[in-house]
Amino acid sequence: MEGSQPVGKIVHFFPKISVAVVELSAPLRTGERVRIEGAHTPAFEQPVDSMQVEHARIAEARPGQSVGMKVAQAVREGDVVLRV
Numbered sequence: 001m002e003g004s005q006p007v008g009k010i011v012h013f014f015p016k017i018s019v020a021v022v023e024l025s026a027p028l029r030t031g032e033r034v035r036i037e038g039a040h041t042p043a044f045e046q047p048v049d050s051m052q053v054e055h056a057r058i059a060e061a062r063p064g065q066s067v068g069m070k071v072a073q074a075v076r077e078g079d080v081v082l083r084v
Contacts, residue, residue: 003084004035004082004084005026005082005083006025006026006080006082006083007022007024007026007027007028007034007082007083008022008023008024008025008026008028008080009022009023009025009078009079009080009081010022010036010038010075010076010077010078010079010080010081011023011066011077012077013074013075013076013077015074018070018071018072018073018074019068019069019070019071020036020068020069020075021066021067021068021069022066022068022069022081023065023066024061024062024063024064024065024067025063026063026083027060027062027063028048028051028060028061028067028083029048029059029060029061030048030049030050030051030059030060031047031048032047032048033045033046033047033048033083033084034046034047034048034081034083034084035081035082035083035084036071036075036079036080036081036082037079037080038075038076038078038079038080039078040076041074041075041076041079042073044072044073045084046071046072048069049070050069050070051067051068051069052069053065053067053068
């Protein structure tokens, strides 16, 4: 999508709690909007309401970190996370 910057990819999904583990390739902050899309996942947008690392809430994450993020719908490993 035009104007979107890739920030990471989904490496795991916990369906019972609707949390995705995102391996970041760019910085990400709470409050930003992201778009998640994949080959078998319908694309959707959502705000980053909260992120966690090792069960501790963080406001900002750096490239190379893996963060837990609540997602609005089911995602799959390999889906791409884009900043919008």
